[in-house]
Amino acid sequence: MKKLFAILPVLFAVQLFAQSDAKMNAFVTNLMSKMTLEEKIGQLNLVTPGGAVTGSVVSKGVDENLRKGFVGGLFGITGPEKVRQAQDIAVKNSRLKIPLFFGLDVIHGHKTLFPIPLGLSCSWDMALIERSARIAATEATADGLCWAFSPMVDIARDPRWGRVSEGSGEDPYLGSEIAKAMVRGYQGKDYSSTNTLMACVKHFALYGAAEAGRDYNSVDMSKIKMYEYYLPPYKAAVDAGVGSVMSSFNDIDAVPATGNKWLLTDLLRRQWGFKGLVVSDYTSVNEMVNHSLGDLQTVSALALHAGLDMDMVGEGFLTTLKKSLKEGKVTQKQIDDACRRILEAKYKLGLFTDPYRYMDESRPAKEILTPETRKAAREIAARSFVLLKNDAQLLPLKKDASIALVGPLADSKRNMLGTWSVAGDFTKAITVIEGIKNVAPGAKITYAKGANISDDSMLIKRTNVFPPDEIEIDKRSPAEMIAEAVAAAKNADVIVAVVGEAADMTGEASSRSDIGLPESQLELLKALAKTGKPMVMVLFNGRAMTLNWESKNMNSILDVWFGGTEAGNAIADVLFGNYNPSGKLTSTFPRNVGQIPIIYNHKHTGRPFNNEEWAKFKSNYLDVSNDPLYPFGFGLSYTTFTYGDVKLSKTDLKGNETLTALVTLTNSGKVAGEEVVQMYVADVVASVTRSVKDLKGFQKILLQPGESKEVSFKITTEQLKFFNSNLKWDWESGDFIIHIGTNSSEVKSGKINWKK
Structure with a gap:
């Protein structure tokens, strides 16, 4: 009887959904019975x-x-x-x-801009990420929108690719958790509400693995790699109920994603059970012509047959499908199915009940860019920053310090928001100099630009595509600007150098073969280093960068990505200790581009180099270490955390038993702080080669000075599973190593044996 009462609410919910679906189906069927062929194609x-x-x-x-x-x-x-x-x-x-x-592309906020998605992911805080999407949905719907082309969940392991800034880094487990959080934030429990909208997960699929890190390029990989590392975040979004999916520009198994039936129908709809609509990316139907698959009529028919429902901008469907139907190249059912899915999305959004439900002209003033949303943006931005270096605890700074504030990004509103800030107003953004004045009014600030973001005329031209210019060229010579900055530094207690990329040096069509600081800024830093003054580098970036010289010569490095509307205030909050940084990297920083791809969960090799003394005939380089500059999961704090040994509830398990792994975390420093405790699993022996370790859990823990907490992870056989050579998601008996630590390279470990 108890079981019956327990399942009654579920049965009731299922019945309601069934009734709702039946009502929707009847409505759509009736409407489609009245539509001409041209009107169906028009949808x-x-x-x-x-x-x-x-x-x-x-x-x-x-x-x-x-x-x-x-x-x-x-x-x-x-x-x-x-x-x-x-x-x-x-x-x-x-x-x-x-x-x-x-x-619209509501990527990291609408009018109130949050950190770029790569920065958001470094918070490792799912509630915070969901909150950012919830605010974005509220603002976007107040602005008349009901569909967001987000989240972008592409796993990206090549920081040369510009769109790495738009995703959540290199790890499928973390990427999947973020995908679910974003979908929940956008859609809520029911996206027919007037302050929620339909999300669109993109880019399906594998777009983040573009060869050479060059946007729109080809992708080629094994099915195991695809299923194990690249597909999970898309599936997580589908499982979370995402309403729409956007196809990607790249090819998969030599067939472009937009016309790939295996991808859009066999995998997405049949294997995963997706029932929403699939839309192409911008003119990706037409671009299959350039992929050498035929003329516009041919590729449009191919896309419809593959399972694409909606053609973005290219109008190949509109202009060719009627002819293709007459010639038997597409069927009426294929057109009807696509039309039905689009009409169903409109029904679910409530547009047939009230076409104007998202057009309340009283909402923008009350709900867009409010003091509350700006406060949230400031808090969220501060939690995305990653402290990469902090020698001698230079940070936090004293609020009455004499500061030489230098660098081309210290007073640049245009670059605070970052890429994909489509609806954002950069004039409303807070710069670093404004933020410092707000947070530390007693500080003595001497500002000098010091350098242009770049002096490379080709890079400047290719970056400054959208007005006004992001890279502004000073009328003074580089030597004059550096001299001014050096003079400012000589009379200061500390130098704060605000440097990095311009906003659109990352993002779509912004791949770079050299991912270091532009030469103009590096020369500035070298000149400032010669003054001998302690120096904090505040880094704006949309990708992992090569920072070898900087890592050796800066006293402190704070990676702030692109922080959004409240970037300057959030940066100042961290610089002066109002907030203790807690971000952790979600993308490995290489020492040079020759190491790319460099990832924490790389496969085992038959001749591993295990950080011993260099030896011939090992998997290593002649000219650089195998190790990254900064590993996945890395991030410092103004306090210190000490990890105890890993304690395991059992070392021998069988079947569906549950393992509890424990570690005692202690704040051994002098200030309160948050630590992201990361849990990885390594499979010692398997039927296919496995990663050296895979992230399988994490917790963000707040501790006061001297406080300790026992952090536990429940581990079931689900965390042991992988895709075998038959693409079966399963686990195998054997030994496993449980790693828990502060980043992927610094862990404590325990070994278990688990039998089926």
């Missing part, structure tokens, strides 16, 4: 009149197509009034008055 057409343009094509004749019912959705326009104008055309002038949905 498959996603266009932009301008705005968030990420390609060379901008849609034409949008108004006319809206009146004909030949557009399913728009992106690139925001604001309730503008969105309402477009919706008016669709619901008042088209024959069947089918409403549009409106989307």
